[in-house]
Amino acid sequence: MIDLKNLTIEQAHDSLEKGDYTVTELVKTYLDVIKEKNSELNAYLEVYNDLDSQIKKAEEMFKDGTATILTGIPMALKDNILFEGHIASASSKILGNHVATYDSFVIKKLKKQGVVFLGRTNMDEFAMGSSTETSAYGVTRNPLDTSRVPGGSSGGSAASVASDMALVALGTETCGSVRQPASFCGLVGLKPTYGAVSRSGIISMGSSLDQVGPLGKKVRDVEIIFNVIDGHDVLDSTSIPDSKRELIKKEPLKKRIGVPQEFLQGGGINEEVLKNFKESCEKLKKAGYEIVDVSLPSIKYSLAVYYIIMPAEVSSNLARYDGIRYGLLEKADNLFSVYTKSRANGFGREARRRILLGTYILSHGYYDAYYNTAIKVRKIIKDELLEMFKNVDAFVTPSVPFLPFKLGEKLDDPLSMYLCDIFSAPANLADIPSISVPSGKNKDGLSFGIQFTAPFLREDILFTIGKDFEKLV
């Protein structure tokens, strides 16, 4: 019997190498848990039918001595990551039968390592949501309390790891969609630097914000996956070239972390969350970190900026779904009606809302007031953060202002759902890396998360602080 509850990548690799168990046995153990738990949690939309050949390849790598740290590691994939020959639907009806015609960059990289992809996980439709409730394929439940949401949009990926239905998972972020479900499910979740991981083969939502990010139980697991998927890719024009990566000087840590006080005060933080955050800061002090107040006057506008830029990019990205080249086609008398009917029936309510919001924001007469202004404020926020990073290694906030909420609680009030992302937005807007690390549980067993955000391409700082913090919880 393999103890999945505390299993890490390094431990699993060690056991596979020593022959304590085989890849077949490891995968079988996860499949047994999926069989037992998935009907209640709905974390997976599909378990892939080619596991045997994936396992065989991994076992051969162990036999011929080419195995790496990730060989045979069972991983779950968010439903918006293209894996050739497998359905990738972004949990939308409009892509319900869409089979990926090529591998995304991250899959290519991980395939080489012999990772075993167990299946695709549920998500908010086109990653639009913070609770995995906007999926066209039912809600996912939080394994820590099944009456509550797992967070989102990568809620299925988070729930799969938190319930031992996968050792690790990939999610994607546009604004908090890895970090927030990680926090809600008691996991570690990383949003890498924009351009660190290629977006090639990821179903787009907000192209200037999207990034793929790993989820795991420990910082080290997330670091191992990041190190493999990080890298330049010619197929993504926003991927950071090596020449630019080499310019980053990895100076030693100052061991100083900033707390943006005004931002926290305006964040609508729940009392329990604030108390946990203050305790976490005390723990960091004991571990030798200096905690200082930092002033970021414009950071409080981050979420407003995000909810202008994202729908603008959504309305443009989702224009491609017209029922002609792939996905759902609704028959009608003329081409215009084919479009309007296919899009009406293919997209869910939140996707329709955001497409219209973006259409409005980009329309003549409103473009300057919204989009153009938001782009400028985005630059101001980025500049303020750059200035702050001269004095601190990272800044810290709670990952989410409140604890996991009940299913349905925020579904009818879009603005209150959007406010889940308030502490997530700065990292996505400023292209910088950010990590959520578990910071304890409340008396009902719900999980708190603490979030560290570091300068451009300094994921290493997040891993160092994250591992130090992990030891204290």
Place this chain on the structure above:
Amino acid sequence: MCYSISMKSEDIKKLADLARIDMSENEMQEIAKSFDSILAYVGQVQEVSKLNDQKSLEKNADDYFLNNVMREDNVTNKSGEYTDKILKQAPDTEGGFLKVKQIL
């Protein structure tokens, strides 16, 4: 500060037409209502642009994206290499073409 905008369902109808989405009257009303609170919230960005010095605001959105990535215009795959795979994803095809309703 208040950025109150009152959307009507006619305004939403116009947007839905532009975005090519059929929409029921009920949904248009619901969206109009949610837009009022969302637009009031995102309208805050106008405050910060007033507070900051004008120099950083003179630039246009495009100035922040001036980073073209170029490559030689070479063909990188064999002719027809992906045709079958891609056409298999299309809901309606005929003789290697995508089929659409008559346009003219």
